[in-house]
Amino acid sequence: MLAGKQGHEDVVVRGARIVDPTGDVDAVLDVRIDGGVVAAIGEKIDGNEHRVVDAEGLVLAPAFVDPHVHLRTPGREDEEDIRSGTAAAAAGGYCAILAMPNTDPVLDSAAVVGSLVERARDEAEVPLAFLAAITKGQAGEELTEMVELAEAGAAGFTDDGQPVRAASLMRRALQYGIAAGRPIAVHCEEPTLSRGGHMHEGAVSAELGFGGYPAVAESVMVARDLALAQYEDRPVHVLHLSARESVEELRAAQADGSTATGEVTPHHLCLTDEAVRSLDANVKMNPPLRAEADRKALVAALRDGTLAAVATDHAPHARHEKEVPFEAAPFGVTGLETAFAALYTRLVKPGLLGLSTLLERMSAGPARIYGLERPRIAVGAPANLVLLDLEATWTPAEAGFRSKSANSWLLGERLQGRVKLTMAAGRTAYEG
Amino acid sequence: MAEVRPLIRDELLPPEPPPRRHLISIADLTRDDVERLLALARTFAKSLEREVKKLPALRGRTVVNLFYESSTRTSSSFELAAKRLSADVMSIKATGSSVDKGESLKDTALTIGCYDPDVVVIRHPEIGAPNLVAQLTGAHVVNAGDGKHQHPTQALLDLYTIEDELGGIAGLHVAIVGDVLHSRVARSNVQALLLMGAKVTLVGPPPLIPRGIEAMGCEVSYDIDTIRGADVVYVLRMQKERMLAGANYVPSLREYTARWGVTPERIRPGQKVMHPGPMNRGVEIDGCVADMADALIERQVRSGLVVRMAVLYDLLTHGPVEVKVAEIEEVA
Numbered sequence: 001m002l003a004g005k006q007g008h009e010d011v012v013v014r015g016a017r018i019v020d021p022t023g024d025v026d027a028v029l030d031v032r033i034d035g036g037v038v039a040a041i042g043e044k045i046d047g048n049e050h051r052v053v054d055a056e057g058l059v060l061a062p063a064f065v066d067p068h069v070h071l072r073t074p075g076r077e078d079e080e081d082i083r084s085g086t087a088a089a090a091a092g093g094y095c096a097i098l099a100m101p102n103t104d105p106v107l108d109s110a111a112v113v114g115s116l117v118e119r120a121r122d123e124a125e126v127p128l129a130f131l132a133a134i135t136k137g138q139a140g141e142e143l144t145e146m147v148e149l150a151e152a153g154a155a156g157f158t159d160d161g162q163p164v165r166a167a168s169l170m171r172r173a174l175q176y177g178i179a180a181g182r183p184i185a186v187h188c189e190e191p192t193l194s195r196g197g198h199m200h201e202g203a204v205s206a207e208l209g210f211g212g213y214p215a216v217a218e219s220v221m222v223a224r225d226l227a228l229a230q231y232e233d234r235p236v237h238v239l240h241l242s243a244r245e246s247v248e249e250l251r252a253a254q255a256d257g258s259t260a261t262g263e264v265t266p267h268h269l270c271l272t273d274e275a276v277r278s279l280d281a282n283v284k285m286n287p288p289l290r291a292e293a294d295r296k297a298l299v300a301a302l303r304d305g306t307l308a309a310v311a312t313d314h315a316p317h318a319r320h321e322k323e324v325p326f327e328a329a330p331f332g333v334t335g336l337e338t339a340f341a342a343l344y345t346r347l348v349k350p351g352l353l354g355l356s357t358l359l360e361r362m363s364a365g366p367a368r369i370y371g372l373e374r375p376r377i378a379v380g381a382p383a384n385l386v387l388l389d390l391e392a393t394w395t396p397a398e399a400g401f402r403s404k405s406a407n408s409w410l411l412g413e414r415l416q417g418r419v420k421l422t423m424a425a426g427r428t429a430y431e432g
Numbered sequence: 433m434a435e436v437r438p439l440i441r442d443e444l445l446p447p448e449p450p451p452r453r454h455l456i457s458i459a460d461l462t463r464d465d466v467e468r469l470l471a472l473a474r475t476f477a478k479s480l481e482r483e484v485k486k487l488p489a490l491r492g493r494t495v496v497n498l499f500y501e502s503s504t505r506t507s508s509s510f511e512l513a514a515k516r517l518s519a520d521v522m523s524i525k526a527t528g529s530s531v532d533k534g535e536s537l538k539d540t541a542l543t544i545g546c547y548d549p550d551v552v553v554i555r556h557p558e559i560g561a562p563n564l565v566a567q568l569t570g571a572h573v574v575n576a577g578d579g580k581h582q583h584p585t586q587a588l589l590d591l592y593t594i595e596d597e598l599g600g601i602a603g604l605h606v607a608i609v610g611d612v613l614h615s616r617v618a619r620s621n622v623q624a625l626l627l628m629g630a631k632v633t634l635v636g637p638p639p640l641i642p643r644g645i646e647a648m649g650c651e652v653s654y655d656i657d658t659i660r661g662a663d664v665v666y667v668l669r670m671q672k673e674r675m676l677a678g679a680n681y682v683p684s685l686r687e688y689t690a691r692w693g694v695t696p697e698r699i700r701p702g703q704k705v706m707h708p709g710p711m712n713r714g715v716e717i718d719g720c721v722a723d724m725a726d727a728l729i730e731r732q733v734r735s736g737l738v739v740r741m742a743v744l745y746d747l748l749t750h751g752p753v754e755v756k757v758a759e760i761e762e763v764a
Contacts, residue, residue: 195676196676196679198559201643201644202643202644203644203645203646203647203648204644205642205644206642206643206644206645206647206648207619207645207647207648208559208581208619209559209579209580209581209582209616209619210559210580210581211580211676212642212643214643279559279560279563320536320538323536323538323564324536324537324538324558324564325537325556325558325559325560325561325563325564325578325579326558326559326560327558327559327560327579328558
């Protein structure tokens with residue numbers, strides 16, 4: 001399913017602390033890569049005249065997988081395209097990303113998906129797969145031709161950006177999805193409850209006067225989709241959870257034997273609706289930032305595995321679209337290039353989340369949800385590695401992004417933890 | 433679990449922002465600021481009793497009124513306030529300007545900024561528009577109403593009116609009645625009244641009282657009889673133009689009026705009644721209540737002029753109010 005540039009590089013990474021949560025490895029060792037494949041792990045490995053990367057004091061981990069990226073291609077290549085989006089991913093330590101289908105046109109036909117997969121082979125700096133829409137045009141009326149889409153390379157199905165309004169159609173998608181053999185991911189939002197909402201409904205929206213987007217607008221839809229999936233005995237992946245009640249629904253379903261999975265974004269893990277007091281359009285996203293109790297519930301759920309994946313929901317927007325009053329601004333923020341640093345700074349450093357847990361939720365967790373091979377540091381595995389400097393501090397600035405867009409909520413924030421090198425599919429995709 | 437520090441956007445600004453003040457929200461003001469502005473407004477009220485009402489205080493200064501929403505009271509009083517202080521005034525309305533041609537707020541602000549105005553007074557249907565103009569121009573920005581967010585000069589003129597009528601604000605009980613959800617006037621007034629030590633109760637149908645608003649420090653009641661206990665009954669307009677179509681906040685205006693309309697029977701003698709205008713007589717307020725002697729509605733309009741003079745003057749002349757008052761006496 002993944003398509004992108006491949007490599008067969010010969011590299012030795014010397015002296016890094018290897019942290020691979022999936023293999024329970026945490027030791028200072030050398031790693032030799034022959035022809036893009038991990039060939040040896042050990043102490044003082046023979047360099048074999050390979051290129052040597054001196055990684056003393058750095059952490060070497062399985063590279064990240066982002067299950068939720070808006071590449072804006074086709075249709076809004078001024079905001080992002082395959083090349084820029086995957087370059088941004090490489091800079092963020094990712095070796096694979098999944099692109100969402102809410103483009104213009106929507107990814108709802110095998111022809112469009114097939115042509116994007118072709119382009120990705122030549123243009124993608126890191127391997128890339130596309131999700132296709134559940135309904136034609138994401139209009140919520142007719143199912144897409146899921147089997148043909150899967151054959152054309154679709155990695156899964158979602159109407160992300162909006163919910164599948166009709167419960168009956170959601171049920172059909174779950175049933176028919178069996179034939180396509182790909183996961184279904186749901187954007188949970190009850191539109192009649194979120195209508196007119198610009199931020200979380202609560203004390204801050206009451207004071208500022210914004211139309212509220214209540215937590216229950218998400219959680220009722222999470223409950224519905226989990227119930228349908230359980231009834232049909234099908235897995236379902238719940239996108240970008242934001243509310244405590246939604247997490248509780250997912251936890252209860254999992255305890256009841258559901259195979260449902262969930263993801264959470266860095267901004268929902270780090271910020272609350274208090275940030276909206278700035279009226280900065282770069283803290284406007286869907287679902288919105290919620291209250292402190294919600295944020296704490298998300299962190300706890302990521303820690304205990306109820307939420308299996310960190311997803312950036314990288315949503316690039318043109319500068320002029322965000323340089324408007326908050327209410328007029330579109331939803332969405334970028335995140336590929338800052339996700340690890342944001343979460344390392346805000347969660348790992350203060351002791352709220354272990355480093356190996358974070359690494360697992362950014363790599364093996366999301367890979368598992370979509371049935372992708374999980375990145376590993378193991379002999380025989382393709383080189384999908386990220387080298388991290390946990391001491392380096394930096395400040396994201398508009399000019400420094402590889403993404404075409406700079407609508408980041410972290411502009412000017414001091415972060416700790418930086419990606420030094422990303423190898424994706426045996427090829428050095430980023431070196432900083 | 434340890435706390436994660438919330439993002440503080442202020443820290444992202446350059447360390448020393450230029451010495452420039454705006455009036456965007458009542459939250460921008462301290463109690464001392466409000467007292468200074470009210471005292472200044474009283475001084476201007478006295479000066480307006482003279483035969484020649486114009487003061488040279490802001491001669492050579494430029495005030496731009498940028499109105500993206502219809503307005504009678506606010507736009508006319510800002511214009512007159514600036515003229516009374518001898519400032520040059522330019523009034524731009526969204527209809528008939530380049531806004532009709534699709535010009536963004538950013539470009540309009542940059543265009544106006546080219547004339548180096550001292551003050552930009554802006555009214556806009558969207559929350560945060562004044563903040564954007566403040567970022568894009570070198571002018572002091574006065575918020576004349578941004579969406580459902582804030583209308584700080586309305587709250588200041590209401591404080592002025594109450595103080596003028598009742599001799600003080602601290603300790604008073606003010607009931608704000610009606611469509612709080614869509615009201616920037618309510619939000620500014622809750623903050624302003626609490627800042628000055630009053631007690632505030634919001635009264636209205638549950639769907640029109642925003643969830644969580646008690647966190648501001650006010651009380652909430654769905655029972656119209658609560659207003660009997662208040663010193664001041666502040667009536668809000670039903671803002672049909674801001675309501676989502678088909679949202680069913682109330683089943684009908686008839687039922688709203690029957691349950692929450694401020695009628696002569698629901699108030700007691702001596703209670704002061706206020707309304708920011710424009711009124712829907714027979715909807716949120718009975719015509720008899722609006723016209724009774726204890727209604728301060730026209731006084732509010734009159735206060736608007738002197739309070740806006742005070743705001744413009746205060747923004748353009750930093751320093752203790754006593755000195756400035758002396759200067760006014762001198763120039764007058």
